[in-house]
Amino acid sequence: MIIDKRPYHILVIEDNMGDFILIDDYLHETIENPQIIHCQTFRQSVDVIKNPSIALDVILLDLTLPDKSGEKLVYDILSLSLECPVIILSGNNNVEFSVHSITLGISDYLLKDDIRPTSLYKSIIYCIERSKQTLALKESEQRYSQLFDLSPQPMWVYDLETYRFLDVNLAAIKHYGFSYQDFMDMTLKDIRPPEDLEILEASIASSREESPLFTKGIFRHYNKNKDIIMVEIRANPIIYQGRKARIVLANDITEKLKYVHSIEAKNKQLSEIAWIQSHLVRAPLARIMGIVNLLKNSVYSNDEIQELIPHIISSANELDGLIMEISTKTYEAKNNQDESQVSS
Structure with missing residues (x-):
């Protein structure tokens, strides 16, 4: 038989010395150097279990002790042992009680008459590994719960078949204005505008069929005040x-989109201004400059000059109007920028 060399710390709670000696022998047959602590009463075991300097791997528990026994003993030991697995070693062949003990949280229930070194060892290592896996699962669930509940972004879980909300975090409750119970009584359809329900159906149907690992998109939602975000x-x-x-992370980009739209509107206005400056302004300005050059380099009679003056005035008025239009568009673009900065 291969001897396990790992240093197990085992608490044996047994008031019958004959039974303890037998258990001790069995443990030494399969484990090279088990660190065994023996207690004969419940009170003694409490001091050991509560001792922070003792890290127990497993507890072997007799069901009948001088100061406590039965279900009360099981319950109190489990309350103290926390994550440490507890294995009952009993002479009582009561199937109903053994099953009940397992439901309370006992890791295994062994009959003393049936215990052998190998069966006891297997029960110990199986229970220890099972306890480690259970603890790892609990820690994973706790991390998920913390990431979900404490996320600053709205998050929820919904049923892929019924669209019902299964869970929501505090950020979603605050952002949308619905209470937790409101969400639990609602489906995804209740936070979508009626005209967008076909989009919702198509999106979920697609994700249900394809089952992609990750999906994203931008959608319109209602909050409790029926404001669209x-x-x-x-x-x-x-x-x-x-x-x-599906677990959903929601990011409200309403203000971001407003800002982007204001920038796009401003860019459009600036483009119009640039086009006016590069195309429309040049026409009247070129006419004025042409007439000025004619007057400067040629000899005209007074009557001829009088005929040219209306063309100069007309071009100047046209140029003045274009300059006013540029000024107006520039002012509007600046106001749009100021408004977008205030809203952001």
């Missing part, structure tokens, strides 16, 4: 409480 959605598939679901 523009939301960038990122979603991933998950199994939630046995249901096919």
Whole structure:
């Protein structure tokens, strides 16, 4: 038989010395150097379990002790042991109680008459590994819960078949204005404008069929006040409480889009100004300059000069009007910029 060389720390709570000696022998047959602590009463075991300097790997528990026994003993030991697996070693062949013990949180239930070195060792290492996996799963669930609940961005989980909300975080409650119970009574359709429901159906149908690992898009949503907000959605598939679901991260980009639209409007106005300056202004200005050059380099009679003056005045008025138009568009562009900065 291969001897396990890992340094297991084992608490044996057993008041019968004959049984303890047998358990001790079994443990030494399969484990090279088990660190065994023996307690004969519940009170003694409390001091050991609560000692922060002792890191137990497993507890072997007899069901009948001088100061406590039965279900009460099981319950109190489990309350103290926390993540440490507890294995019952009992002479009582009560199937109903053994099953009940497992439901309470006991890792295994062994009959003393059936215990052998190998079976005891296997139970110990199986329970320890199972406890590690359970603890890792709990930690993973806790990390998910913290990431979900404490996220500054609105997040929710919805059922892929019914569209019902299965969970929402605090950020979603604050941002949309609905209470948690409001969300639990709603579906995705309740936060979408009626005219956008076909888009919702098509989007979910596509994701249900293709089941992509990651989807995103920009959609219109309602908040509780029925204000429409523009939301960038990122979603991933998950199994939630046995249901096919999606976890969604929502980013309200309403103000961002308003700012982008204001910049686009400003750029359009600036383009119009540039076009006026480069095309329309040059025509009257060229006519004025041409007439001035004629007057400067040629000899005209007074009557001929009088005929040219209206053309100069007309071109000057046209130029003045264009300059006024440029000034107006420049002023409007500046106001649009100021408004966008205030809103952002």
